[in-house]
Amino acid sequence: MSYCIASLGGIDPWIVAFSLITVVVTVWMGFRSAKTSKTASDFFVAGRSVSVGWNASAISGEYLSAASFMGIAGMVMSSGYDALWYPVCYACGYLFLLLFIAGPLRRFGAYTIPDFAEGRYDSPLFRKIAVCFVLFIGFFYTMPQMKGAGVTLAYIFPGMPYWAGVVLVGAVITLNVALGGMKGITLVQAVQYWIKVFAISVPIFVLAAVYGFYGTHLGANVAPGEAAAPVTSAEVSRHDLPEKAPKDAPWVSPFGPLTTKAVNAAAAALPAEQRAAYLAEHQKPYSLLYTYSLIIALVCGTAGLPHILVRFYTNPDGVAAKRTTMWVMILIGVFYVFPPVFGVIGRNLMPELYAGVGAEGTDKVVLELPTLVTQKLGIIGSILERYHVRGSLCRVHEHLQRIARLDDRCPRARRVRTHAAAAVHAG
């Protein structure tokens, strides 16, 4: 493929093709849905007629972000066991939603969460408070997604400035949302789930066939209390770890680098003689506390996401809402088994990533690991890698969609949006 790359001035033709297809399809789906979105009900809640299969795929596709795709893999690679709480608690957050929120919320029958807040508690003040929270969450959600958009596009298209990526993806998504509302988005995101799940799993299966599977790679790390690892380094072609990398024992066990960060920092602030005693006494208990705090934050945070909650309104009734939630848990659960595998294999096969920082470090493992397959399998590896990168792009797209939709909560934005939709119908 190198001659192609050279001829296009460094831009990979496969990625250009995939990206163009993504953009065109997204915009086309927006236009298509604009034709069928006639009422406010259509626009905000897809006419309350989205089937369980489509809705579950759409919610799952929406939920799985760059954080899920790349971030979890990177975190497992850098922090080991502790990072596993993230995917598990995301899934448990949905269980929480299913048990207590999905059915009753759908049966109440409003359009948005602030609508529900006002109606259920008969309080316009509560509505205003809910709007503030939704905008607050939306704002902090948007910032990293915009950054992700800029960084991803700058990675894929060398030479493209960061701001251009942000503007381009933002424009495509705004167009899609303004035109199609919830219907347009549902279709796009349902398709994107399936793209993502294949993008995360297929490279793993190929890598596993060549280099060994999940358990084998984990087996190459020495757990505390073991004299030697059950799997030898030679069996999995394990490379040497650089200085910066966490050692095997804390990495593979609970209460490792992630949950002990705070207490280690506190110990570092003490004079040297007191550190060992302080750590012996406080490290594990504080790390247990950190773990619980992480669990609570992740479970409650997942259950409270306004753009997920509003999706329940797109189901025809309460039973459908519950079934959708169950399927969402299955779909995202299946997805979430795979990013940690990237982290584990990456630790063994690409430990040089530990030396990098942030986007150049372990966060890149999902993008970089398939390149190993390219070396061994030539063109198959190339295609795999491109498809995989496109999976990353998908996430950036749908993030911005989600944020654009959150603006619907603001009454002024809603009027603007409705006028835009009306203008499209009239024009």
Place this chain on the structure above:
Amino acid sequence: MHSEEFLHTLMRRQLKLSIACAATFLVALLGMPLLNYYAPALMATRVAGFTLSWLILGVLFFPFVWIISWRFIKQSIALEQDEVKSVKR
């Protein structure tokens, strides 16, 4: 429409079901760190290359959550149908 009493009973039974399911998964979720804390050697035993702890959290927890949700849905739909039948009587 249904009477207040009917709705009240139905809601109470649904809530009890929800709480029972939630208790199951909370015991598992919140119990894992305790298990890791008090029984580190047990949790480090190897199972097919995985440590037991990693296998549970990274793989087995997901099917566990699916089973709870499937049972909850079955039972909550059965509850609704039950109540409707008892009202019709």
